[in-house]
Amino acid sequence: MSVAPTALDLTRIAPGFADPTAESQAAFRQIMDAVARPGTIQTLANAPQAPQGLDRAAGAVALTLFDFETSVWLDPSLRGGAAEDWIRFHCSCPLTDARAEAAFAIVTDVAACPPLSSFNLGDAKYPDRSTTLVIQVADLAGGRSASLSGPGIKTEATVAPAGLPDGFWDQVQANNAQFQFGVDLLFVAGDRLTALPRSIRVTIKGD
Amino acid sequence: MSSEAVVETTGERRRWLSILAKAMASEVIAAWEGLAERPAFRALRAPEIGMVMVRGRMGGTGDAFNVGEMTVTRAAVRLESGETGLSYVAGRDRRHAEIAAAVDAMMQSPALRPTVEGAVVARLAEAQTRRRDTAARKAAATKVDFFTMVRTRSPA
Numbered sequence: 565m566s567v568a569p570t571a572l573d574l575t576r577i578a579p580g581f582a583d584p585t586a587e588s589q590a591a592f593r594q595i596m597d598a599v600a601r602p603g604t605i606q607t608l609a610n611a612p613q614a615p616q617g618l619d620r621a622a623g624a625v626a627l628t629l630f631d632f633e634t635s636v637w638l639d640p641s642l643r644g645g646a647a648e649d650w651i652r653f654h655c656s657c658p659l660t661d662a663r664a665e666a667a668f669a670i671v672t673d674v675a676a677c678p679p680l681s682s683f684n685l686g687d688a689k690y691p692d693r694s695t696t697l698v699i700q701v702a703d704l705a706g707g708r709s710a711s712l713s714g715p716g717i718k719t720e721a722t723v724a725p726a727g728l729p730d731g732f733w734d735q736v737q738a739n740n741a742q743f744q745f746g747v748d749l750l751f752v753a754g755d756r757l758t759a760l761p762r763s764i765r766v767t768i769k770g771d
Numbered sequence: 772m773s774s775e776a777v778v779e780t781t782g783e784r785r786r787w788l789s790i791l792a793k794a795m796a797s798e799v800i801a802a803w804e805g806l807a808e809r810p811a812f813r814a815l816r817a818p819e820i821g822m823v824m825v826r827g828r829m830g831g832t833g834d835a836f837n838v839g840e841m842t843v844t845r846a847a848v849r850l851e852s853g854e855t856g857l858s859y860v861a862g863r864d865r866r867h868a869e870i871a872a873a874v875d876a877m878m879q880s881p882a883l884r885p886t887v888e889g890a891v892v893a894r895l896a897e898a899q900t901r902r903r904d905t906a907a908r909k910a911a912a913t914k915v916d917f918f919t920m921v922r923t924r925s926p927a
Binding site: 574575577578579580581582583584653654 | 813814815816817819847849853854855857
């Protein structure tokens with residue numbers, strides 16, 4: 565179920581990367597490093613000014629990874645606004661309302677984030693086809709601390725994104741428990757990004 | 772850009788976009804460089820080169836078929852005064868695409884339009900007409916008229 569496109573009003577659209585080839589390659593490298601080393605924070609200094617409602621890092625992820633072959637689920641708060649037009653113009657990606665079909669999802673209102681299990685979890689033949697969620701939070705530090713272990717982490721790492729709702733970490737643990745299936749998470753705040761792939765085991769301090 | 776600044780109908784805009792798309796890159800660049808004042812602009816979508824499938828219909832009305840792929844370059848720019856223009860041009864010349872988008876933006880602005888209407892758009896249209904005429908004349912010179920000899924009665 566993809567969303568029928570409407571005509572874009574070009575006069576409202578902000579520019580994307582100034583030098584798309586070099587800048588999207590640089591951003592790709594940083595996103596890849598973030599996913600390869602969970603718990604580390606990457607600063608996407610090249611990220612252009614994103615439209616209202618979207619953080620710069622989320623915009624850079626969209627410009628780098630979304631294209632005409634990836635269907636994208638957008639947070640309802642972004643629908644119909646400048647961010648939706650910007651993503652459609654620069655990424656040419658189809659938008660979808662069906663979370664189970666989305667290759668990517670952008671969540672800006674994390675308190676109202678739909679259950680992680682409602683997104684595409686991949687299938688036995690192609691577990692890589694699951695949804696990658698871009699979750700926009702107020703800050704990458706200051707929240708409840710979660711310790712991480714797994715591939716890409718030598719001993720232990722921690723993340724503490726702020727503003728995650730109650731029960732979110734339970735969902736992340738359930739997501740890891742069904743590996744090889746599961747979604748991959750990218751947390752963004754401002755121009756900073758950290759990744760939490762499905763392969764990572766999460767322990768909450770005090771549990 | 773205020774809404775009343777958009778004065779063009781789709782048909783007119785289609786005409787100049789078509790002229791800019793089919794013009795030769797060297798002509799577009801020369802016409803642009805020849806302008807006394809060129810507004811500053813920045814890229815909304817930096818020029819990118821791609822391919823489009825050209826489709827045709829048999830006999831103009833029949834079933835659609837793929838004629839073949841052609842290279843196109845597209846760009847979108849915003850002038851400092853706020854107008855937005857876009858272009859899809861034939862070939863792989865990035866500068867051509869950028870200038871075509873800037874001219875499209877200027878053509879949409881009543882204030883800037885006189886600057887480019889004659890010096891760029893009309894000039895390119897004229898060059899295209901001239902090229903088509905030359906080609907048509909060269910083709911016409913090779914035309915062979917087939918006719919049937921009328922048998923004449925031999926003098927008795």
